[in-house]
Amino acid sequence: MAFKRSVLLLALENMHVLLIANPESTTQTQELFRRVVPQLMKIDDVHLEARFTHYAGHAEEMLQGMTRDDFDVIIPAGGDGTVNEVINGLLGKAEGDLRNVEDLPAVAVLPTGSANVFARALGYPTDPYTAAEMLVDLVRKKHTRTITLGTWKGDEEDTRWFAVNAGFGIDADVIARVERARAQGFAASPLLYLQVSIRAWIKTQIKPPKITVEAVDTQGEELQREDIPLLLASNTNPWTFLGPLPVVTNPENSFDSGLGLFGLTDVRGFGGVAAMMHLIGLGRGRKLEKLIAKRTIEFDDVEKVTLMCTSGQRFQVDGEFEGKPTQVVLESIPDALRVFAPNTNPAPPTMSWSRHVRKHVRDFIRVRSFGI
Structure with missing residues (x-):
């Protein structure tokens, strides 16, 4: 089975975006949404709708059978568990005839969980506010890539x-x-x-x-x-x-x-x-x-x-x-899935753990000092 990289520009006149969030989550602050939602609304021809989950598995249920006729972009606000629910809801059972990726909404992750391995491996920054800025920029540019997924x-x-x-x-x-x-x-x-x-x-x-x-x-x-x-x-x-x-x-x-x-x-x-x-x-x-x-x-x-x-x-x-x-x-x-992400995978880290810590602290201070 041959693997390939595919980078796409979505050619859309009107982009319908669905934001999925958990109102009970302690990691999804009002400040974060105040920064993200207005910026998304400023993008030309974007129509934004928000829906809230109320129990485990709710995100998966609400996305079952959804196509690009419903929404062009799904933005799960959460960690890897939320992303997993969204993927399983969109793609359905991972057996038999799989759904065509071109018929499905693209996914743009707003990382707010405790680990966010998926978003960070795609190249999103550690800090949720700088990650949100990147998300808005990628949606504005209508820039996606297709990625491999696993099944179990x-x-x-x-x-x-x-x-x-x-x-x-x-x-x-x-x-x-x-x-x-x-x-x-x-x-x-x-x-x-x-x-x-x-x-x-x-x-x-x-x-x-x-x-x-x-x-x-x-x-x-x-x-x-x-x-x-x-x-x-x-x-x-x-x-x-x-x-x-x-x-x-x-x-x-x-x-x-x-x-x-x-x-x-x-x-x-x-x-x-x-x-x-x-x-x-x-x-x-x-x-x-x-x-x-x-x-x-x-x-x-x-x-x-x-x-x-x-x-x-x-x-x-x-x-x-x-x-x-x-x-x-x-x-x-x-x-298997279209995601909003940088063009390529981030290079494997080469700096020492101490330098990683210093860089993380520096970005944390910079974001909160300058309101990025």
Whole structure:
């Protein structure tokens, strides 16, 4: 299956835009909408409508069956979970005859969630206000590109879409634990994720997951491994973020290729600690790379992967816990969605973590000082 990049200019005389927001969200401030909505309304021939979600899955329900005859642009205000709902609502079941991307509205993300991996991997800035400015500019220029999406199917379930990543094992355990913490009132901060990740890693020292992986890339090359304690499939690069800091597992991955797989063959002992550090972006020097080379799996441009385990392991999709299936099949679908985004994928980060932090703080101060 050949993958290609496609950049389009929407030739529209009248652009009908639907903004979807959660009125109960604490991350969607009135100030943010006061900056975005008037700017959108200033664009010539734009007709803006806002609709609010009231429960989990509502965005997916309201977009089912929608075409460009209804709206030209959908703007989900939220994080990766909201984007996932919008994609599954627009595209429907990811099996059989898929909907034609040219018949569907394009998606322009207004990132307001806690992670926003999808938007940031597309090239949107970390700060929500500067990201909003970019969104308005892209809509004004009617500039979109088509991207690859992933699909997943668990035990006797319908096939669904994902935009960011999916994973069996430790990362899914972390997601489940964070969801429990958030239900008790804790904020989903990088510190919380770090604490939960350490606890999940300690648990694997006693009884690590055992996952069988069977994958094939777009060139027909195969990968088969057994008893893997952790396996991630990513549709984005970086795979995720810790606050402002990007976490890169598959540097060659992008929205214009197949899925990137990253796995650990052993998480025990000092080598296991080093491998986990590598997973979250720390310690990429030559000595550490050599130490963990036999413990890591990197397989790029994957067309299809099957993950199996003898006992149900936790599974996550786009940062949402999806239960404990014994088998999951993931596939990559090229040119599946039109999005408003810069022309190309942002280059993999090359600066140090300390410079990333300084840059993030600088942008944060600049935006709030000058009202950008």
